[in-house]
Amino acid sequence: MPQFSDALFTDLYQLTMAQAYFQSGQTGDATFSLYFRGFPSNRAYYVFCGLESAVEYMGGFGFSERDLAALERLGIFDGGFLDYLRSVRFTGSARAMAEGEVFFPAEPALEVSGPIIECQLLETYLVNQISLESMLAAKAARVVDAANGRQVVDFGARRAHGRDAAMKLARASYMAGFDGSSNIAAADAYGIPAVGTMAHSFISSFDDEREAFRSYARSFPDSSTFLVDTYDTVGGVRSAIAVAGEMESDGRRLRAVRLDSGDMDSLSREARRMLDDAGLSHVRILASGGLDEYAIDELARRGAPIDGFGVGTRVGTSADAPYTDFVYKLVEYGGKPMMKLSEGKVSLPMAKQVSRLFDDEGAMRRDVIHAKGMETRLPDSSAPLLGTVIERGSLTAPLPDLESARAFHAGRIAQLPRGLRGVKPSGGYDVRVAAELEGLAAEVSERLRSESGRAYSTAPDSLSRAIRRAE
Numbered sequence: 001m002p003q004f005s006d007a008l009f010t011d012l013y014q015l016t017m018a019q020a021y022f023q024s025g026q027t028g029d030a031t032f033s034l035y036f037r038g039f040p041s042n043r044a045y046y047v048f049c050g051l052e053s054a055v056e057y058m059g060g061f062g063f064s065e066r067d068l069a070a071l072e073r074l075g076i077f078d079g080g081f082l083d084y085l086r087s088v089r090f091t092g093s094a095r096a097m098a099e100g101e102v103f104f105p106a107e108p109a110l111e112v113s114g115p116i117i118e119c120q121l122l123e124t125y126l127v128n129q130i131s132l133e134s135m136l137a138a139k140a141a142r143v144v145d146a147a148n149g150r151q152v153v154d155f156g157a158r159r160a161h162g163r164d165a166a167m168k169l170a171r172a173s174y175m176a177g178f179d180g181s182s183n184i185a186a187a188d189a190y191g192i193p194a195v196g197t198m199a200h201s202f203i204s205s206f207d208d209e210r211e212a213f214r215s216y217a218r219s220f221p222d223s224s225t226f227l228v229d230t231y232d233t234v235g236g237v238r239s240a241i242a243v244a245g246e247m248e249s250d251g252r253r254l255r256a257v258r259l260d261s262g263d264m265d266s267l268s269r270e271a272r273r274m275l276d277d278a279g280l281s282h283v284r285i286l287a288s289g290g291l292d293e294y295a296i297d298e299l300a301r302r303g304a305p306i307d308g309f310g311v312g313t314r315v316g317t318s319a320d321a322p323y324t325d326f327v328y329k330l331v332e333y334g335g336k337p338m339m340k341l342s343e344g345k346v347s348l349p350m351a352k353q354v355s356r357l358f359d360d361e362g363a364m365r366r367d368v369i370h371a372k373g374m375e376t377r378l379p380d381s382s383a384p385l386l387g388t389v390i391e392r393g394s395l396t397a398p399l400p401d402l403e404s405a406r407a408f409h410a411g412r413i414a415q416l417p418r419g420l421r422g423v424k425p426s427g428g429y430d431v432r433v434a435a436e437l438e439g440l441a442a443e444v445s446e447r448l449r450s451e452s453g454r455a456y457s458t459a460p461d462s463l464s465r466a467i468r469r470a471e
Helices: 012-024 051-059 065-074 079-086 118-121 123-147 161-174 184-190 200-204 209-219 233-249 264-277 295-303 402-415 435-452
Strands: 029-036 094-097 110-115 149-155 225-227 256-260 283-289 310-311 326-331 354-359 364-371 387-391 430-432 468-469
Touching: 012 079, 012 094, 012 118, 012 233, 029 118, 029 123, 051 110, 051 123, 051 387, 065 079, 110 123, 110 468, 118 326, 123 149, 123 310, 123 326, 123 402, 149 161, 161 184, 184 468, 200 209, 200 225, 200 310, 209 233, 225 233, 233 256, 233 264, 233 387, 264 283, 283 295, 364 435, 430 435
Parallel strands: 149 310, 225 256, 256 283, 283 310, 364 430, 430 468
Antiparallel strands: 029 110, 029 326, 094 110, 094 387, 354 364
């Protein structure tokens, strides 16, 4: 398969619009906002992730000769426009939330400003990457919350939706609090602890389960975890105990047993009893197999003696909420505020800032969306969430590393109102539009109504459940 640059990973209409912009002279500066229209009913917050992917893409944006040849083969683009694309780079700026930040509907997580053609051409890739990574990070954060301090590791590479998704899953889940990943490529690329045990095929390739355990223990005398459910879980635990005794006589210790099927609650209790009775209280019990935050929460509530979880398919595909409603909308062009007035899809105009207010205990209390640079009455203690990461096409400073993003995220999760956490969050978070921005939106709506001769609603109806006017 021919190797194209990431610039060609785009929808055709981005390029047809770009040619029309170019040929009509509509090439002024613009600002686009990337935000969520609304959350699914089972999500009270999302986690911003993918900024690293975004800035790498923007910093290296450009069409290769192979890309241009592919566009020429389509037979719809003008030669002068293709020559123009040859020299296009992203020369604008970007403002974003920090990776690991929690955010809510209507809040811009990323805003991109610069020549409209450059900004327009970025849309497909930015939405794709940030949507995927934020979706996975939010799912992972819920799993970590449900595990309540128990170890959680990523086993999702095999059933993730492609190699890129598997890599981004490992990174996003580690940032959200996972302890490691079975994905060796991701572990090396991102500095994530690599974890893994064995598969049922290893056990079944031997004539005897105990001999399989002995063989593995000889290869990994200080880090063995035995998978005990290939034939019969209780029998597998009995075999693990026997081999663990042999290891003890050699001065070695079995690290853990892993359950991968059956009633995890009752089996973990029986395994714990058997291990403790054998003097193996140090042997941990791990569980895997179709787990997600709902299953983990139920096991934790029942008090199942499970020390750690390996999660894969349901988390790697965010099975209960497998897509997002991220959009990338024009909010300013040529210094003028712009907004969309389509029914159910009304947007807020202008480049914006989101400021967060906290209560006396340091918990998140309210977010206010306001126009960037427009005077808004906010407490001195409020914290702006968007900061400049790219200026004139270049990074303003190195992004925080993954460990820093992980620590930041953990701190932010701790500040979430308790009702927003857990597998069944109650209530919603208070997000408001500043009165000044609401007034500007009404003015823009009226201007557009007058220019078109049609009546439009001035209220952002698609956001009305999440946003109220700031007091």
